[in-house]
Amino acid sequence: MEKVRGVISAEKGAPVELTTIVIPDPGDHDVVVAIQACGVCHTDLHYREGGISDDYPFLLGHEAAGVVERVGEQVTHVAPGDFVVLNWRAICGTCRACKRGEPWYCFDTFNAEKKMTLEDGTELSPALGIGAFCDKTLVHEKQCTKVDPEADPAVVGLLGCGIMAGLGAAINTGGVTRGDSVAVIGCGGVGDAAIAGARLAGATTIIAVDVDDKKLELAKDLGATHTVNSSSVDPVEVIRELTNSFGADVVIEAVGRPETYEQAFYARDLAGTVVLVGVPTPEMTITLPLLEVFGRGGALKSSWYGDCLPERDFPMYVDLYTQGRLPLEKFVTERIGIDEVDAAFDKMGDGTVLRSVVEL
Incomplete structure (x- = not known):
């Protein structure tokens, strides 16, 4: 003792x-x-x-x-x-x-x-x-x-915790790969880690969405190719404009609120993937047209701790960091x-x- x-x-x-x-x-x-x-x-x-x-x-x-x-x-x-x-x-x-x-x-x-x-x-x-x-x-x-x-x-x-949650939301849960378009809604530590993960995985279009310009500048430094201040524009419309009107292949919601989850849902491409890594509070609910859920296909996923395996992932990311790649x-x-x-x-x-x- x-x-x-x-x-x-x-x-x-x-x-x-x-x-x-x-x-x-x-x-x-x-x-x-x-x-x-x-x-x-x-x-x-x-x-x-x-x-x-x-x-x-x-x-x-x-x-x-x-x-x-x-x-x-x-x-x-x-x-x-x-x-x-x-x-x-x-x-x-x-x-x-x-x-x-x-x-x-x-x-x-x-x-x-x-x-x-x-x-x-x-x-x-x-x-x-x-x-x-x-x-x-x-x-x-x-x-x-x-x-x-x-x-x-x-x-x-x-x-x-947070950095692994974001990296894993992009790479493990979202399955981001070379040439993908990715949108990340919410640019705190977890969201920015998702942006860094998307860049590491080879995404070519990485769209950061937030209501704070200071956070969006940090997101650019970590790999975002485009930024959207959703306090002044409709982020769904802008994400579609930046992805040839299709929507992003993977949209990562790193806020944990019904309104931002709905934005993520409508901002993805057909058969695209939504990843919820932001943590909601118990009273929050969401309503979506069931036909839209069916008609858009793809996957609606939740990411727990970036779906990581610490023994597999921690040493790998530490090595990438020491090599200057992350x-x-x-x-x-x-x-x-x-x-x-x-x-x-x-x-x-x-x-x-x-x-x-x-x-x-």
């Missing part, structure tokens, strides 16, 4: 707190990871605001990279000294999704066997089963993916201290920050 600093959300809507947390000795398959960097994701803000659950207090942070420090007695997947990116899709290998050869849908993913606590013994709920705004955290061994130890932790840690470093807008998380939440809406990254 040891005590470290950690950032918690104690109650709905309240400012986060930097406090002391207790790391227990690892369970049989648990590992203690010394965190080097952790991105500030919108999901952490959703936890603080009660948008995920009411299991307070939460230990926030989940887009992280660090070094394995201690391991449980039966750990074989990693060893002390390994540089790892943490993931929340630690596949079980035995559920019905895994058995049918679709482990990216794993319905029984692993988390640490033991619980981290406050000093008074109050159990913490780690964000996405990780909890990494802290000097050290406790996770299951399969939540750790070994990558190139020469990589910048602040950059590659972002694969732990500009992951452009997603790191600022590097901050562990006491600046609430300030980073405040910056999320100004259109200039893709990711603030806590460095430890």
Whole structure:
């Protein structure tokens, strides 16, 4: 058992707190990871605001990279000294999704066997089963993916959530390939990662859609060939104009709202693909003419964590980054201290920050 600093959300809507947390000795398959960097994701803000659950207090942070420090007695997947990116899709290998050869849908993913606590013994709920705004955290061994130890932790840690979600939405879920036309609605971190993924896959027309010109400029820097400010024009019409009146082969909705999903639905080509990677809230509903759903064919897909396999995808994308073929470093807008998380939440809406990254 040891005590470290950690950032918690104690109650709905309240400012986060930097406090002391207790790391227990690892369970049989648990590992203690010394965190080097952790991105500030919108999901952490959703936890603080009660948008995920009411299991307070939460230990926030989940887009992280660090070094394995201690391991449980039966750990074989990693060893002390390994540089790892943490993931929340630690596949079980035995559920019905895994058995049918679709482990990216794993319905029984692993988390640490033991619980981290406050000093008074109050159990913490780690964000996405990780909890990494802290000097050290406790996770299951399969939540750790070994990558190139020469990589910048602040950059590659972002694969732990939003950046992987966007890359995977384009490449894994959307199946973007050479010569495709792609439209991405919503140019935050996830949407821009989808744009970078589409460029990496060889798409020739990549249309970024947002209501903020600052975000659209960032999207161009990550590979968008065209930008559309949907606050002043109809994005469906413009996407059709830019694709010979057909619509895009793949449209990625990275907002998670009914109105933008409807735009995505009508902005695709016949037999095209819509990918929903933006996360809606529980009360949202959508109505579409069933004849239009039938008549347009193609596929309407949801992308969970970019339908990724961390052991397959993380090392590959880290290698592409170190080779200079995938500009992951452009997603790191600022590097901050562990006491600046609430300030980073405040910056999320100004259109200039893709990711603030806590460095430890």
